[in-house]
Amino acid sequence: MIHLFFIKLLIEVIMYLAAPRTIFPESCSTLLYSSEGQLLGARIAPDGQWRFPPADTIPDKFVTCLLTYEDKRFYRHPGIDPIAIVRAARLNLTARRVVSGGSTVTMQLARIARGNRNRTLYEKVVETAWALLLETAYSKDKILNLYASHAPFGGNVVGIEAAAWRYFGRNAAELSWAENATLAVLPNSPALIHPGRNREKLKAKRDKLLASLKKSGVLDETTYELACMEPLPEAPVPLPDEAPHLLERLAADAPGTRITTSVRQMLQRQAQAIVNRYARDYSSNYIHNLAALVTDTETGEVLAYAGNVTFRADARKGNQVDIITSPRSTGSILKPFLYAAMLHDGLLLPGTLVSDVPLNINGFTPQNYNKTFYGAVPAHRAIERSLNVPLVRMLSQYNTGRFMSLLKKAGMTTLRFSEEHYGASLILGGAEGTLWDLTGMYASLARTLSHYRPYNGRYNPADIHPLTPFPAHADTPILSVADKRLTDRPLLSAASIWFTFEAMSALNRPEEEADWQQFESMKQVAWKTGTSYGGRDAWAIGTTPRYTVGVWVGNASGEGRPGLTGVGNAAPVLFDLFSLLPGGNWFDMPYDELEPMAVCRLSGHKASAICDQVDTLYMPRSGNGTAVCPYHRLVHLSADGRFRVNSSCESVDRMITRSWFVLPPSQEYYYRNYHIDYAPLPPVKPGCAPEQSRQIELIYPEHNAILYLPKGFSGKPEKFIFKAAHARPDATLYWHLDATYLGETTGNHQIACQADPGKHLLTLIDNFGNQRKILFEVK
Structure with missing residues (x-):
């Protein structure tokens, strides 16, 4: 039997020596800290224990309480304390039962590392051997750290930091003398922490430790009396959970660690x-x-x-x-x-005008939020007002x-x-x-x-x-x-x-x-x-x-x-x-990337030679390659300014030539509703030849648009509303769908039309002989 005892002991020692620095393989809780080092949140370890990763340091108050209660000669013994062993043996023999133990903090650390096995003579010898080995592998401060980080503190709470948060809702460094004394006595009797059970015993142990601290001069009389008056902790308190979603996100990549954010x-x-x-x-x-x-x-x-x-x-x-x-x-x-x-x-x-008229891109018809079109808007205004149609363009x-x-x-x-x-x-x-x-x-x-x-x-x-x-x-x-x-x-x-x-x-x-x-x-x-x-x-x-x-x-x-x-x-x-x-x-x-530029006040483009309202503004140098204003044109007017004229109907000396801001008809159709200062071109003087320019623009549908049959409340297809604009307000438009004549419009050019699925040709002819044709498809 003696030989078997020493063989088992030798095996235990060899196993320890094989991996002396992995004595606590258990997983830890995941902790999230703020930039100031404050605990923001924690997640319980996979084994259901609140076990914080070991900290670099232990609060001095806790160390003082722990060593006063458990191991006064900790810094002077090699892992075992012969004086404590002799004292415990004498007390136990006198009482004829175990009333005191001679274990040092190092021996208790060995016992915790071995899973808190039953207290037998063999286990005591193994713990003694482990304690001696631990003292050779670790410094005294490291041993204290390991013990404080892995000692049981009741329930599923392991370690001083977890205990401080679970029982007092604070960092261990912020605990009072009474709170530290409470935690120092718990590993010896962790069941005492449960509310409603053995509260008097726990308080007696704590107060006895506080009395020892007073006797040794650590506490003065006032501090001692105030500490004894502090209540014991009640039910465990929840740990902080101030950034739960961030904790879950980061814990997936670094489980069981301290994460400083x-x-x-x-x-x-x-x-x-x-x-x-x-x-x-x-x-x-x-x-x-x-x-x-x-x-x-x-x-x-x-x-x-x-x-x-x-x-x-x-x-x-x-x-x-x-x-x-x-x-x-x-x-x-x-x-x-x-x-x-x-x-x-x-x-x-920044101020370049962008078209804001109905748009159809392969059946995609974006709308501004208020279902309104503005004809043309400066690019920066489109951003400010978050207009959809200009941004799609x-x-x-x-x-x-x-x-x-x-x-x-x-x-x-x-x-x-x-x-x-x-x-x-x-x-x-x-x-x-x-x-x-x-x-x-x-x-x-x-x-x-x-x-x-x-x-x-x-x-x-x-x-x-x-x-x-x-x-x-x-x-x-x-x-x-x-x-x-x-x-x-x-x-x-x-x-x-x-x-x-x-x-x-x-x-x-x-x-x-x-x-x-x-x-x-x-x-x-x-x-x-x-x-x-x-x-x-x-x-x-x-x-x-x-x-x-x-x-x-x-x-x-x-x-x-x-x-x-x-x-x-x-x-x-x-x-x-x-x-x-x-x-x-x-x-x-950033002036180094800007340069003064003559900009048309109405169009936002670089000013042309005929723009009559020009501002010199700092613009991005990259804008030098943009086109000059395309909207200002020279217009010949009659002497009274009421009509547009040309050489075919007026002598040259009776013409007035001036610059005029002219938008395309479809843009003008909407633009003039929001700009009362917008002046459309005067009508052509009777007898003058019409201008050879684009007179007609389709607002809806556009060329190659894809339209979808609208359904009414009856479930039957509704009619499309086609819309056009003409450069001349007095023009008449004649509408044809494929080979079918739809009708004529004046002023507000829109007409209802029912079109079957398939491809169609829409033709518009004005009373001056100009025409416009587009293709569209109905689905």
């Missing part, structure tokens, strides 16, 4: 409270989910991460879904990127595939389909994006513009990067102008970004954004909203040189709600979040 604890609490408050307000309209991001523009660090509402745990409402990483229809949120891209490539100037000019490539380079990771799949709808929400990507993309634009001056007019490609939930290196020095990492070929130029942000910070908001005036007093922010089709997604993203904030509102299930809009629901959240943040300076104007 860039999140600021107070800002996180405030942001989550705002999200929860608005969710309660919106619940009356059955809108249940919100998400918000607050980020540092300069570094891309996430300062607050509210992945969804947290005030209720009803999974049917989708609160568990992290909306920040969920792809959702983008609505209008991508429009500023298209505007900036066209400025960057010199395809337009701009995308057609820029090219969808080219725009997709730009978005991917800017950081959009959700464009998984082909150019043909998205088509022109890409700019109106035909693609899905995440709040994470989109907020990061706006932050990259702001970062690029902010760095333009420090980089002496050059660009660092590294400025275009995604957000990060981890602390970044904010003290990275500005590169020298000669640094090879800098380039003169940016993704988007500072000039294009600056004009884009100017449009975004203007106070002219979309029609659906009727409440924008409430934000007028806010700090200057470049902000954009978006609303997806059917009221499923409401977006608002805003940026300044210091901060970029993104907000999404809707239902995680994808259910749309009437009245859900970007400005009505997401923008109030956005500006409440900005109200938490300090202000700062606005972006510097």
Whole structure:
């Protein structure tokens, strides 16, 4: 038997020596910390234990309490304490039962590492051998750390940090003497912690330890008496859960570790409270989910991460879904990127007029939010008012595939389909994006513009990067102008970004954004909203040189709600979040990329020689290649200015020649309704030859349009309403569909027509002999 005893003991020692530093293979809880080192949240270990990963240090108060109670000569013995063993043996023999143990902290650590096996003589010998080996493998402080991190503290609580949070709701370093004394005596009798059981014994043990601390001079009389008056902990308290969606996201990649983030604890609490408050307000309209991001523009660090509402745990409402990483229809949120891209490539100037008349692209007929057309609008106004039709025309000019490539380079990771799949709808929400990507993309634009001056007019490609939930290196020095990492070929130029942000910070908001005036007093922010089709997604993203904030509102299930809009629901959240943040300076104007340019006040194009209202403005240098104003033309008038004339009906000396702003008929048809100062051309003087120019324009349908048969309430096909415009207000139009005469119109040229499925030819002839033909198809 003795030989077997020593053989088993030898095996135990060999097993320990084979892996002396993996004595605790159990998995740990996952912990999330703020940038200030505060615990934001925790997830229980896979084995159901609250076991925090070992900390670097242990609070001094706990060490003092522990060693006073368990092992006074810890720093002087080699792992076993002969004096304590002799004392325990004497007491046990006197009492004829076990009333005291001689185990050191190191021996208790060995016992915990071995799974708290039954206390037998053999186990005691093995623990003694392990203790001696542990003392050779680890320093005294490391042994204390291991013990404090793995000692049982009652129930499923393991380790001093987990115990501090579960029983007192605070970090172990913040505990009082009484609280530390309570925890110091628990590993010896962990069952005493249960409320309603053995409370007197637990308090007696704690107070006895406090008395020992007073006797040794650690506590004075007042501190001792106050400590004894402190109550024992009641039921375990929940651990912090202030960023649950971020914790779930990061824990998937780093389970069982301490994760330090860039999140600021107070800002996180405030942001989550705002999200929860608005969710309660919106619940009356059955809108249940919100998400918000607050980020540092300069570094891309996430300062607050509210992945969804947290005030209720009803999974049917989708609160568990992290909306920040969920792809959702983008609505209008991508429009500023298209505007900036066209400025960057010199395809337009900020005020260039863009056509806003009915449009049909292979059956796709975009509409402005209020179902109104404005004829022609400046490009920057189309961004300010988020007009759909002008932006679709701009995308057609820029090219969808080219725009997709730009978005991917800017950081959009959700464009998984082909150019043909998205088509022109890409700019109106035909693609899905995440709040994470989109907020990061706006932050990259702001970062690029902010760095333009420090980089002496050059660009660092590294400025275009995604957000990060981890602390970044904010003290990275500005590169020298000669640094090879800098380039003169940016993704988007500072000039294009600056004009884009100017449009975004203007106070002219979309029609659906009727409440924008409430934000007028806010700090200057470049902000954009978006609303997806059917009221499923409401977006608002805003940026300044210091901060970029993104907000999404809707239902995680994808259910749309009437009245859900970007400005009505997401923008109030956005500006409440900005109200938490300090202000700062606005972006510097990038003069090195601008130059004075003569611009037509009416068309927004470079002024031609005959433009009579010209402003000299700083414009992007890339706009030098844009066309001059095509809308001003020289017109010959009769001496009284009432008629247009030419040499066939008036002598030259009786003509008045002047510049006239003339839009194409289809644009003029809508434009003049919103511009009372727009003057249409005077009629041609009777007897004069008509001008040989395009007199007739089809507003609806367009050439090669695809039309779909409208159904009425009866289920029968309804008639199409065809619409045209003529350069002369006194013209008469004669309408023909294929070989069938439909009728004539004057003034307001529109006519009802029923067309069967198939291809058709529509012909219009005016009373001057001009004609216009188009093909269209009905499906």
